Amino acid sequence: MKIRTHLLFVLMMILVPGVGARAQETSPALPVAAVQTSTVIEQTVPTLVEVVGTLQAVERAAIAAKVTGVVTQVPVVLGSRVNKGDLLVKISAREIEAQLNQAQARLNQAERNLSREQKLLKKNATTAETVKSMQDQYAVAKAAVQGARTMLGYVTITAPFSGVITAKNVHAGDLATPGTVLLRIENDQNMQAVCAVPESLVLQVAPGQTLTVTIPTAGLTINGTVAQVAPSADPVSRTAPVTIDLLFNEKLRTGQFARVKLPGQARTSLFVPDSTVLPKGQMERVFVAAGNKAHLRLVRTGMRQDGLTEIVAGLNPGETVIFKNNEHLVDGQPIKTE
Numbered sequence: 001m002k003i004r005t006h007l008l009f010v011l012m013m014i015l016v017p018g019v020g021a022r023a024q025e026t027s028p029a030l031p032v033a034a035v036q037t038s039t040v041i042e043q044t045v046p047t048l049v050e051v052v053g054t055l056q057a058v059e060r061a062a063i064a065a066k067v068t069g070v071v072t073q074v075p076v077v078l079g080s081r082v083n084k085g086d087l088l089v090k091i092s093a094r095e096i097e098a099q100l101n102q103a104q105a106r107l108n109q110a111e112r113n114l115s116r117e118q119k120l121l122k123k124n125a126t127t128a129e130t131v132k133s134m135q136d137q138y139a140v141a142k143a144a145v146q147g148a149r150t151m152l153g154y155v156t157i158t159a160p161f162s163g164v165i166t167a168k169n170v171h172a173g174d175l176a177t178p179g180t181v182l183l184r185i186e187n188d189q190n191m192q193a194v195c196a197v198p199e200s201l202v203l204q205v206a207p208g209q210t211l212t213v214t215i216p217t218a219g220l221t222i223n224g225t226v227a228q229v230a231p232s233a234d235p236v237s238r239t240a241p242v243t244i245d246l247l248f249n250e251k252l253r254t255g256q257f258a259r260v261k262l263p264g265q266a267r268t269s270l271f272v273p274d275s276t277v278l279p280k281g282q283m284e285r286v287f288v289a290a291g292n293k294a295h296l297r298l299v300r301t302g303m304r305q306d307g308l309t310e311i312v313a314g315l316n317p318g319e320t321v322i323f324k325n326n327e328h329l330v331d332g333q334p335i336k337t338e
Contacts, residue, residue, distance in 0.1 A: 032334040036324035037289045041271050042317045045303075045310075047264035053195030055215070055256040058245070059161050059187035065176035066154040069093035076183070078168045082159045088183055089157040091176050096155065100148035107141035114138045163187040166254065186254055191246045193224060193258045196239035201262050205229055205242055213244060214259040218251035224260075270315055271308040276323040277301055286315065287322040287329050289337070294322060296331035 073090035076082060114134040120126040167184035176182060193213050197205060205211075209226045224244035233240040244260065246252065277299065278285045284301055287294040299314030315321070322329065329335075 030330060030333045032336055033294070033329060034325060034338050035289070035294070035322045035329075035335050036338055037320045038273055038276065038323050040311070040315050040317055040319045040321060041308075042268055043271055043308075044266050044268050045305075046266050048261045049198075049201060049264040051195045051197060051260050051262060053193045053213075053244075053258040053260050055191055055193055055246075055252060055254055055258055057163070057186035057188060057254055058190040058192050059163065060166075060254075061160055061185050062181045063088060063157060063183040063185060064179055064181050065089075065091060065157070066178055067091060067093050067096060067151060068175070068177050069096075069155060071170055071172055071174045071176050071182075074168075074170055074172055076165050076168070078165055080165045081163070082165065082185070083162045084159055086159045087156065088159055088185075089170065089176070091155040091157070093152070093155045096148065096151045100145065100152055103141065103144040103148045107138070107145050110134070110138040110141040157182070159185060161185070161187055163189075188252070188254070189248050191248070191252045191254070192227060193244045193246060193260060195242055195244070195258070195260045196234075196237060197229075197242045197262060199233040199238045199240060201264065202229065202233065202240045202242070204263050211244055212261040213246060214261075215252065215256055216259070217256055218249070218253075220249060220251060222246060222249065269302065270311040270317060272311055272315070272321050273323040274304065274307055274309050276321045276326070277309050278326065286311075287326050288315070289320040289322050289335060292334060292336070294326070294329045294331065294333050294335050296329075 069091040071089060072092045073087070075087055082088070114131070114137070117126050117131045117134045121128065121131050163185045164187075165183055166186050167181075169180075170176065170182040205226055207226050207229060210223050211226060212221060213224045214221045224246045226242060227245045228241075228243040230240040230242070242260075272286070276286055278287075284299050286297045286299050288297050289295075297314050300312045302310030302312045304310070322335070324338075
């Protein structure tokens with residue numbers, strides 16, 4: 001009996017005109033919400049391209065021997081901080097000392113011979129050609145002394161600039177030979193980042209330009225100034241090296257990995273105030289004002305900058321969006337603009 005009564009009621013709702021309409025009329029109407037609106041703006045923004053790089057010291061040197069000899073002193077260790085002119089390596093080279101003594105003796109003899117011949121020339125007891133020959137011998141002996149003294153100066157190796165010892169390949173008692181790298185020194189107070197820039201972007205980088213450099217291991221994001229841009233690209237990798245000077249920071253170390261942001265091609269995008277976008281779960285919503293009503297839109301956002309959010313999809317240029325008092329709006333709800 002109950003089933004038949006229920007079916008009869010449903011049939012009356014379907015067949016009797018106006019019953020459904022009267023039921024809808026009894027539902028409460030949505031209140032008018034006072035909101036503030038803004039227009040979707042179109043802006044040209046640069047595209048940032050990230051490339052990888054490596055930190056290195058601006059001043060760095062490989063200290064090598066110029067003479068052959070036994071190393072007698074190495075007063076520095078790995079990590080030692082030295083000042084310009086400090087002793088790094090002392091080499092024993094007795095052969096050079098003997099050569100200097102021999103050259104000095106020849107110079108003294110040549111000087112005596114020249115002085116004697118000049119006195120004889122005044123008395124017409126010799127010829128001008130003989131005096132000229134003595135002068136040449138004196139000049140050769142003097143040059144030999146200067147050369148020996150220069151070579152003797154190479155046995156004492158000093159720091160070319162202030163910095164820190166980053167590599168040590170020699171110890172007291174080792175035999176030093178010309179060209180062999182003994183130490184490496186770097187000025188860690190002046191660092192730079194070196195990166196390979198694709199040839200498609202290298203024309204957009206110029207000396208003096210400011211770029212953002214991130215060093216993940218140091219937890220730093222700092223600005224650097226472009227110091228050098230290679231005039232040609234590598235034909236194999238199609239990249240050109242770019243050097244960026246960095247301000248001093250005690251966390252920076254030679255060889256650290258770095259990320260450099262480069263300006264790419266400019267593009268046009270849409271932006272709305274940050275408060276316009278309402279996240280809900282995995283979705284991002286925006287209310288568009290049209291016909292004195294709020295209309296719900298699902299959007300996809302991009303970057304955020306200066307209080308604006310980029311809209312990648314879901315809106316059109318020139319549309320009016322609601323950015324204030326939009327948290328509790330319902331799709332289709334009447335609105336009025338404050």
